[in-house]
Amino acid sequence: MQHIHVDNSLCTGCQACQLVCSMKEFGEFNLRRSSIRVRMEGMFPGDVNVCRQCAHAPCVGVCPAGALRVDEQRVSLDRTKCTGCGLCAEECPFEAIYIDPFDGLALKCDLCGGEFSCVKYCQKNAIKITKD
Amino acid sequence: MGYGYRGKILVVDLTKLNWYQKELPLETLRKFIGGRGLGSALLPEFVAKNTDPLGPDNALLFLTGPVTGTLVPGGAKYVAVTKSPVSGGFCDSYSSGRLAFEIKSAGYDGIAVLGKASKPVVLSVDGGRVDFLPAAGLWGKCTFDTEGELKAKYGEDVGIACIGPAGERLVMFASINSDFFRQAARGGVGAVMGSKNLKALMVRGYSGVKCYDSEALMDKVKEYRHALDKSEHALKRMKYGTPLTMNITNALGMLPTRNFQDGVFPEAEGQIDGDGFIKDVVKHRGCIGCLIACSKIARVDTGEFAGDMVEGPEYETMALLGSNLGISDRAAVIRANILCDKLGMDTISAGNVIGFAMECYEKGILVKGDCSNLELGFGNTGSMLQLLEHIAFRTGIGDILAEGVRNAANRIGKGAIRFANHIKGLEFPAYEPRAGYGIALAYAVSPRGACHRRAWPPKVESLGKIPPDTTEGKAKIVKTMYDENTVLHSALVCDFPSKMAPLNIGDIVSFLNAVTGMDFTEAEMLKAADRIETMIRMFNTREGLGRKDDDLPYRTYNEGIKSGPQKGMHLTKDALDRMLDEYYMLRGWDREGRPTRETLQFLGISR
Numbered sequence: 134m135q136h137i138h139v140d141n142s143l144c145t146g147c148q149a150c151q152l153v154c155s156m157k158e159f160g161e162f163n164l165r166r167s168s169i170r171v172r173m174e175g176m177f178p179g180d181v182n183v184c185r186q187c188a189h190a191p192c193v194g195v196c197p198a199g200a201l202r203v204d205e206q207r208v209s210l211d212r213t214k215c216t217g218c219g220l221c222a223e224e225c226p227f228e229a230i231y232i233d234p235f236d237g238l239a240l241k242c243d244l245c246g247g248e249f250s251c252v253k254y255c256q257k258n259a260i261k262i263t264k265d
Numbered sequence: 266m267g268y269g270y271r272g273k274i275l276v277v278d279l280t281k282l283n284w285y286q287k288e289l290p291l292e293t294l295r296k297f298i299g300g301r302g303l304g305s306a307l308l309p310e311f312v313a314k315n316t317d318p319l320g321p322d323n324a325l326l327f328l329t330g331p332v333t334g335t336l337v338p339g340g341a342k343y344v345a346v347t348k349s350p351v352s353g354g355f356c357d358s359y360s361s362g363r364l365a366f367e368i369k370s371a372g373y374d375g376i377a378v379l380g381k382a383s384k385p386v387v388l389s390v391d392g393g394r395v396d397f398l399p400a401a402g403l404w405g406k407c408t409f410d411t412e413g414e415l416k417a418k419y420g421e422d423v424g425i426a427c428i429g430p431a432g433e434r435l436v437m438f439a440s441i442n443s444d445f446f447r448q449a450a451r452g453g454v455g456a457v458m459g460s461k462n463l464k465a466l467m468v469r470g471y472s473g474v475k476c477y478d479s480e481a482l483m484d485k486v487k488e489y490r491h492a493l494d495k496s497e498h499a500l501k502r503m504k505y506g507t508p509l510t511m512n513i514t515n516a517l518g519m520l521p522t523r524n525f526q527d528g529v530f531p532e533a534e535g536q537i538d539g540d541g542f543i544k545d546v547v548k549h550r551g552c553i554g555c556l557i558a559c560s561k562i563a564r565v566d567t568g569e570f571a572g573d574m575v576e577g578p579e580y581e582t583m584a585l586l587g588s589n590l591g592i593s594d595r596a597a598v599i600r601a602n603i604l605c606d607k608l609g610m611d612t613i614s615a616g617n618v619i620g621f622a623m624e625c626y627e628k629g630i631l632v633k634g635d636c637s638n639l640e641l642g643f644g645n646t647g648s649m650l651q652l653l654e655h656i657a658f659r660t661g662i663g664d665i666l667a668e669g670v671r672n673a674a675n676r677i678g679k680g681a682i683r684f685a686n687h688i689k690g691l692e693f694p695a696y697e698p699r700a701g702y703g704i705a706l707a708y709a710v711s712p713r714g715a716c717h718r719r720a721w722p723p724k725v726e727s728l729g730k731i732p733p734d735t736t737e738g739k740a741k742i743v744k745t746m747y748d749e750n751t752v753l754h755s756a757l758v759c760d761f762p763s764k765m766a767p768l769n770i771g772d773i774v775s776f777l778n779a780v781t782g783m784d785f786t787e788a789e790m791l792k793a794a795d796r797i798e799t800m801i802r803m804f805n806t807r808e809g810l811g812r813k814d815d816d817l818p819y820r821t822y823n824e825g826i827k828s829g830p831q832k833g834m835h836l837t838k839d840a841l842d843r844m845l846d847e848y849y850m851l852r853g854w855d856r857e858g859r860p861t862r863e864t865l866q867f868l869g870i871s872r
Contacts, residue, residue: 145558147551152336156479162335163473164366164553165422173421176409176445177562177574178550234471254336256490256556257549 585616
């Protein structure tokens, strides 16, 4: 399965990936509506956190609405089914599922249907596509 | 106003503890763009003539621009606009960080802070909510602890601007800090914030920024990304950050050395220049959305200061707290940088006042007894570090130096004014003005005092084909550079990305139009720049500033650069006068530098 791999040593903490992600998904620049997040470690940028597209994704099992499923390419989220219960976010061992403050639904990387927008705009090539 | 602009600012009164929203008419935005331009339109509305800059009637504006909050290169800036306690005139001081994004996300183009709180407060803006939080527990704390504690309590995702002990004590070069290491530091904006008992501004918003033509915008960003990869200049800056500038200024003989006595500092090589700096760089750091990431994280690995880590030092810091003090010990400069950041002080002005004190000491104007028993000779790193604390806390000699170089020189007397390098009270940045008449003019006419970010004439004087030691054509060069940067600083974008790839005014206009859906033209932008500079001039004229203040200090006229390729160079009053006459004429100002009635009419400015 393809997923996004981040070399944190190259990350400048610029959050362009976050902006690109919200633009791609929602047509707006919004750091809070992104499925990829730069986390701080004290006063300095720490790591970039994004869904690992687990083959045996724990989030899928806990979703009561059947909004999450593992297909050949990714762990995908159907936002029309999502009820915003937040169980998936709690279950994710990587804390890589977020809650959208705008509509209360889950936010999760689905590789933009294979477009990998964040990868295209990362100036330092810290974000890469890898295959298991 | 659905795209880019929010069309309103939040106005908060700390005396009355109330707030309201002020609409910004489309016509105002069209004429003044945003950022600096918006500040030039709003400050005279909020601040009456002869207002005490450190009194409750001054206003402190935190403004964004139409492209703030987007992926437009360098779009993470905000500008603090106020009446400067240093110059008594218009002050705009720039910084970057989360705050800029959050102001926009909260639904505003800016936040205006009026009045004075009776007790220390944190002004919190959370979406539509405004709260005045008691700050008694934070008052006295350094900026790192202040921001750290607020983020621990309210979340990592807040945008913060705060002051440190220097701002609380109204140090004339106190800064406003964001994201721990970014400062709006020039012109005393931190002192104004301190005078209002405002320890921090904390903003969080939830609404994203929608653009009129996102597709065009994203394509243009991608195009820019690829242009960066091909620009040798950009790649070098990405690698070395701003300290690379020292390799250039040292070679050209315009590096401030020992309080601007000399223009070369051979000890800098491989120590505090780009080549030295890069040895300590552990990571590159970018402001939000910036693809260049000119900022660097440096770490000291050995010696007395081992373990110190900072985002910086920038060139200005390396020069003013390094060569200007005769110091080439990089670790000591890094420690000084950290101290200035924590205490909340401008490294540029701090380096100037310490250089000034060191020269006074070496020339016998100050003796050890005057200086809290410090040996103040050039090169003394321990004394530099102690002086920074004395200044921030206003103890001993620090209380005098905290007033800035002009006031300190006047208080010390004994001819100390000969060593005070400033314009309108604001200390020199790290380019020796005697090394190029263009730099001297750019400093002299700067409305906020000596400033390196409005025009950078070395590009054509020292690095180009224009002779540095002539007056001819300099006014035109300076005006053109000023106007271009005024567009950038109003849009509001960092001037770095456009110097790297490069982006010209036409590109900036395309970005603006893609974001806002307006139909700005290049010609309209440049006319707006003229309008904005004239508005600022009107403000300064109203406050009593004029031609007499567009002047250079003693050393620039009376002493030649001591050594190096520009040895002996200095300005004459006559040369400056010729350039001023021409500059005023190009601006449509009279011989005293006052905008004429015809100019105001042409620019659509009503009195």
